[in-house]
Amino acid sequence: MTTRYVLKCVLCGKEFEPQPERYVCDVCGLDGTLDVIYDMKEAGSAISCAALAENRDMSLWRYRAMLPVEKEAHIPALAVGWSPLYKSEKLADTYGVKELFIKDDGRNPTASLKDRASAVGVAKALDFGQHVVACASTGNAASSLSGFAAVAGLKSYIFVPEKAPAAKVTQLLVYGANVVLVKGDYADAFNLATAAIEKFGWYNRNCAINPYLVEGKKTCAMEIAEQLEWSVPDKVFISVGDGCCISGLYKGFSDLMQLGMIDRMPQIIGVQAEGAKPIYDAIQSGAERIAFGPADTIADSISVGAPRNWAKALRAMRKSDGTAVAVTDEDILSAIPELARASGVFGEPAGVTGFAGFKKMAAAGKIGKDERVAVVVTGNGLKDIESAKKSVGKALLCEPDIDAFAKMI
Amino acid sequence: MTTRYVLKCVLCGKEFEPQPERYVCDVCGLDGTLDVIYDMKEAGSAISCAALAENRDMSLWRYRAMLPVEKEAHIPALAVGWSPLYKSEKLADTYGVKELFIKDDGRNPTASLKDRASAVGVAKALDFGQHVVACASTGNAASSLSGFAAVAGLKSYIFVPEKAPAAKVTQLLVYGANVVLVKGDYADAFNLATAAIEKFGWYNRNCAINPYLVEGKKTCAMEIAEQLEWSVPDKVFISVGDGCCISGLYKGFSDLMQLGMIDRMPQIIGVQAEGAKPIYDAIQSGAERIAFGPADTIADSISVGAPRNWAKALRAMRKSDGTAVAVTDEDILSAIPELARASGVFGEPAGVTGFAGFKKMAAAGKIGKDERVAVVVTGNGLKDIESAKKSVGKALLCEPDIDAFAKMI
Numbered sequence: 001m002t003t004r005y006v007l008k009c010v011l012c013g014k015e016f017e018p019q020p021e022r023y024v025c026d027v028c029g030l031d032g033t034l035d036v037i038y039d040m041k042e043a044g045s046a047i048s049c050a051a052l053a054e055n056r057d058m059s060l061w062r063y064r065a066m067l068p069v070e071k072e073a074h075i076p077a078l079a080v081g082w083s084p085l086y087k088s089e090k091l092a093d094t095y096g097v098k099e100l101f102i103k104d105d106g107r108n109p110t111a112s113l114k115d116r117a118s119a120v121g122v123a124k125a126l127d128f129g130q131h132v133v134a135c136a137s138t139g140n141a142a143s144s145l146s147g148f149a150a151v152a153g154l155k156s157y158i159f160v161p162e163k164a165p166a167a168k169v170t171q172l173l174v175y176g177a178n179v180v181l182v183k184g185d186y187a188d189a190f191n192l193a194t195a196a197i198e199k200f201g202w203y204n205r206n207c208a209i210n211p212y213l214v215e216g217k218k219t220c221a222m223e224i225a226e227q228l229e230w231s232v233p234d235k236v237f238i239s240v241g242d243g244c245c246i247s248g249l250y251k252g253f254s255d256l257m258q259l260g261m262i263d264r265m266p267q268i269i270g271v272q273a274e275g276a277k278p279i280y281d282a283i284q285s286g287a288e289r290i291a292f293g294p295a296d297t298i299a300d301s302i303s304v305g306a307p308r309n310w311a312k313a314l315r316a317m318r319k320s321d322g323t324a325v326a327v328t329d330e331d332i333l334s335a336i337p338e339l340a341r342a343s344g345v346f347g348e349p350a351g352v353t354g355f356a357g358f359k360k361m362a363a364a365g366k367i368g369k370d371e372r373v374a375v376v377v378t379g380n381g382l383k384d385i386e387s388a389k390k391s392v393g394k395a396l397l398c399e400p401d402i403d404a405f406a407k408m409i
Numbered sequence: 410m411t412t413r414y415v416l417k418c419v420l421c422g423k424e425f426e427p428q429p430e431r432y433v434c435d436v437c438g439l440d441g442t443l444d445v446i447y448d449m450k451e452a453g454s455a456i457s458c459a460a461l462a463e464n465r466d467m468s469l470w471r472y473r474a475m476l477p478v479e480k481e482a483h484i485p486a487l488a489v490g491w492s493p494l495y496k497s498e499k500l501a502d503t504y505g506v507k508e509l510f511i512k513d514d515g516r517n518p519t520a521s522l523k524d525r526a527s528a529v530g531v532a533k534a535l536d537f538g539q540h541v542v543a544c545a546s547t548g549n550a551a552s553s554l555s556g557f558a559a560v561a562g563l564k565s566y567i568f569v570p571e572k573a574p575a576a577k578v579t580q581l582l583v584y585g586a587n588v589v590l591v592k593g594d595y596a597d598a599f600n601l602a603t604a605a606i607e608k609f610g611w612y613n614r615n616c617a618i619n620p621y622l623v624e625g626k627k628t629c630a631m632e633i634a635e636q637l638e639w640s641v642p643d644k645v646f647i648s649v650g651d652g653c654c655i656s657g658l659y660k661g662f663s664d665l666m667q668l669g670m671i672d673r674m675p676q677i678i679g680v681q682a683e684g685a686k687p688i689y690d691a692i693q694s695g696a697e698r699i700a701f702g703p704a705d706t707i708a709d710s711i712s713v714g715a716p717r718n719w720a721k722a723l724r725a726m727r728k729s730d731g732t733a734v735a736v737t738d739e740d741i742l743s744a745i746p747e748l749a750r751a752s753g754v755f756g757e758p759a760g761v762t763g764f765a766g767f768k769k770m771a772a773a774g775k776i777g778k779d780e781r782v783a784v785v786v787t788g789n790g791l792k793d794i795e796s797a798k799k800s801v802g803k804a805l806l807c808e809p810d811i812d813a814f815a816k817m818i
Contacts (some may be wrong), residue, residue, distance in 0.1 A: 056465075058467050058491075076753075077495055077496075077753070078493075078495075078753045079493035079495075079513075079516075082467075084487075084488035086486055086487075086488075087486075104488075107488075107516060107518075109516075109753060110755070111789075111791060147749070147753050147755070148753070150749065150750045150751075150753055151751075151752065151753035160804075162806065166794075166798065167794040167798075169804055170794055170797050170798045170801065171755070171790075171791075171794070171797070172804075173746070173801035173802065173803075173804065174745060174746050174749045174750075174755055174790065174797050174800065174801055175746075175749050175750060175753075175755070176746065176749070176750040178805065178818075179804035179805065180804065180805045180807050180814065181804045181805065181806045181807065182807055182808075182809050183806065183807065183808050183809055184809040188809035189809070191809065192807070192809050192810070192811060192814060195811040195814075196811060196814055196815075199811060199815065336583060337582070337583050337584075337585065340556070340559065340583045340584050340585070341559045341583075341584060341585040342559075342560075343560065344485075344486070344487045344518060344556050344557070344559055344560035344584075346519070346556070346580070346583055346584070380520075380791065381580075381583065382520060382580075382789065382791040382792060383791060385575075385576040385579050385580070388579050388580070388583050389575065389576075389579045391583065392579065392582035392583055393582065394582075395569075395578055395581075395582065395588035395589065395590045396587065396588065396589045396590065397571065397590045397592065398589050398590065398591055398592065398601070399591075399592050400591050400592060400593040400597035400598070400600065400601050401601070402601060402604040402605060402608060405589070405601060405604075405605055406605075406608065409587075
C-alpha cells in the first residue's frame with residue numbers, strides 16, 4: 001500500500017534512500033532540505049479522482065498512497081485534515097473576484113495546519129522504531145506534536161524559550177509533553193534541542209529539517225483541489241514563516257499535476273508580516289538565496305527571521321508563477337474580525353495573514369475580476385485571544401433596565 | 410423535504426402548531442418546554458441506515474429529514490457536526506470496561522457542542538423571517554450564536570454580566586455581535602435580555618426556551634449511533650448545566666428508536682459539578698421537580714443553579730434507566746490532562762466533566778466489565794486556558810547547555 005519513494009535535495013538534486021537519520025542533504029547541509037519523490041507510476045495505480053470520490057475516509061489519510069508512511073498501524077488515532085473549504089460570495093463581491101474560498105485549517109485536532117505535519121511525523125517516528133520525538137518551538141508545531149505524540153504513546157520533549165507565553169506552555173503540559181524552558185531566546189532553545197536530539201538519538205520533528213512533514217502539509221492543497229472538484233483556483237494565499245506550509249501547498253499541487261489529476265498549477269502567493277519578511281525580500285529582489293533578518297510581528301506563528309525551509313518556499317512562489325506580499329500588523333489585526341464576520345472563520349494573527357495579503361493585492365488591482373481565489377487560514381483564533389482583543393472595539397455597558405437599554409440602541 | 414411536526418409540552422403533553430412566538434407551553438409556563446414531534450411515517454420514508462451509508466454530507470444536516478428546518482437556503486454555511494468519535498483501548502483497560510468511546514464536540518466551528526443548536530436556531534430564525542437573534546449567556550452558547558448569526562447575515566444581541574471574562578467577550582466582539590455588558594449578575598442579564606427580546610420582537614435563542622435548539626443537539630446522539638454502526642453503547646456520559654445537552658441526547662436516541670434505526674436506548678448519565686447540582690439532587694431524592702440552588706464551580710459552562718430545561722433533563726435520565734453523578738472541581742481539573750494524554754482530546758472543564766463522572770462511577774464498581782461506554786466532550790480546552798493551567802505541573806527550567814540538560818533528565 002505504501003508507494004516507493006526516495007529523498008531528493010531541493011538545491012543540488014542529490015538523491016538519498018529514506019533512513020531514520022537522513023534529514024538534509026550531505027552536500028548542501030541545512031539549506032538542502034529534501035523532497036519526497038514517489039514512483040508516480042505506482043502511485044497512479046493506487047490513487048485517482050474516481051477512487052477518491054468513493055473514499056469515505058474524511059481525513060488526510062485518504063491520500064495515503066501519496067504519503068510516506070509504511071504501516072497502517074502507525075497512523076495516529078486523531079481525525080486530521082479534510083477541513084472545511086467555504087465559499088464566500090460576500091468577500092468575493094467586496095474584493096471584486098469571481099470566487100473566493102476560505103480553507104479553515106483551525107479545525108484540526110490541536111487547532112492548526114501543523115497537525116497535518118505532526119500526524120505524518122509521528123507515524124514516521126513509529127515506522128523508524130523511535131520512542132521519543134522532540135522539537136524546539138514556541139507555538140503550534142509544539143502543541144501539535146505533543147498532542148499527536150500523546151495519542152501515539154510516544155514520549156515528547158519540547159524546547160521553548162523561558163519567556164514563552166504561559167498559555168502555549170499550558171497546552172503542552174496538558175498533553176503530557178516534557179516541556180523544557182530554556183534560559184535564553186529561541187535560538188538558545190533551538191540549539192539545545194538540536195544538541196539533545198543528537199546526543200540522545202531522538203526523532204527530530206523540525207518541519208523544515210524532517211523531510212516527511214511537508215508531505216503532511218501538502219494534503220491541504222490536495223483537499224482544496226478535490227473540494228473544488230479538481231478545478232484548481234487561479235491563486236492560493238497562505239502566510240509564510242519558516243516556509244514549510246507554502247512548500248506543502250506547492251508539493252501537493254505539484255504531485256497532483258504529475259498524477260494528471262489537475263491540469264495546471266495555481267499561482268501560490270506567500271504572505272509575510274512586514275516585521276519578519278526575509279522571504280518576501282528575496283522574491284522582491286530576485287535573490288537566489290535569502291538573507292536572514294529581524295522577526296518582530298504580532299503574528300507569532302510566522303515571526304521567523306531565519307526561515308529554515310527558504311529554498312522550498314522560494315521555489316513554491318517562483319515555479320508556480322506566484323509572488324510574495326508583505327502586510328503590516330495593523331492589516332493582520334483588522335483582518336481577524338473582518339474574516340470572522342464574513343465567513344464565520346475566527347483565525348489567529350498568522351491564521352488570517354493570508355487573507356490580509358489577498359486584500360492588499362486585490363486593493364492594488366493585481367487580481368483579475370475573473371479569478372478564483374483560495375485563502376488558507378492556518379490556525380484558530382482561540383489560540384491567541386490577547387491579539388484578537390486588540391482587533392475589536394468595546395462592548396456596550398448598560399444598567400439592568402429595559403428603558404435604559406432602549407435609549408442606548 | 411421537511412417532515413411535518415408539532416410542538417408538545419414535556420409536562421402536560423399539550424400540543425401546539427409551530428409559530429415564531431411559540432416558545433413554551435401556555436399552561437405550564439417556562440417549566441413547560443416543548444418537544445418537536447415529527448410525523449414518523451413521513452420521516453421514515455426519508456431517512457434510513459442504508460440511505461445514510463451513501464450520504465456524503467459529513468455534517469449534522471445529513472439528518473435533515475429529522476430536523477425542523479423549512480428551507481435549504483436557510484442552512485448556515487458553516488460545517489457543523491459529524492465530530493470524531495474515538496475509541497480508547499487505553500482508557501477502557503484502565504477503567505475495566507469493554508469499550509470506551511470519546512465524542513469530541515470541541516471540533517465544531519466555534520469549538521463547542523452548542524454549535525449544533527445555533528445552526529438550527531439560526532436556520533429557524535430565517536425560516537420565521539427574523540432579522541435579529543438574541544440570548545443571555547456568558548459562555549459557549551453566546552460565542553456560537555454570534556458566529557452563526559454573522560455567517561447567516563443576522564444581527565445578534567448578546568447580554569452578559571458585566572464581570573464576564575474578557576476572553577469570552579472578545580470572541581463575541583470578533584464575530585460582530587452587539588455585546589451588552591449588564592451591570593449586575595447573570596440573572597440581571599437574563600432578565601434584561603428577556604425584556605429586550607419581548608420589546609423589540611427579536612428571535613430568542615435560549616436553548617431551553619426555544620424548542621428547536623435541542624433538535625440541533627440531538628444530532629450528537631444520532632452521530633454516536635451511526636458512528637458505532639447503529640449498535641449503541643450501554644451508557645453515555647455527558648455534563649449537565651441547564652439540561653439542554655442531555656435532553657438532546659435523549660431526544661436523538663429516542664427518535665432513532667421510533668424510526669427503528671436502533672433497538673434499545675443507552676442509559677444516559679448526567680454529570681454535574683458538586684457546586685451546581687440541582688438536577689443531581691432531584692435524581693437522588695426522586696423529586697418530581699427540581700429545587701434551584703447555588704452555582705459555584707470552575708466548570709463555567711455548567712455553573713447553573715437554575716436550569717431552565719430541568720424537566721427534559723430529568724426525563725432523559727429516568728426514561729433511559731440512567732442516573733446522575735456529581736464530581737468535585739478537583740475531579741474535573743484532573744480529568745483534563747488525563748483525557749488529553751490518553752485520547753488527544755483537550756477539553757474545557759465542563760467539556761471533561763462527563764469523563765470525570767465516568768471515572769467516578771467506574772471506580773465505584775457501578776459499570777460492568779462487559780459494558781460499552783461513550784463520553785461526550787462538550788467544549789474545547791482552548792476556551793479556558795486558565796483552568797487548564799491549574800490542572801498541570803510546571804515545566805523544567807534549564808540552562809542552554811547540553812551537559813546541564815543531560816544531568817536534569
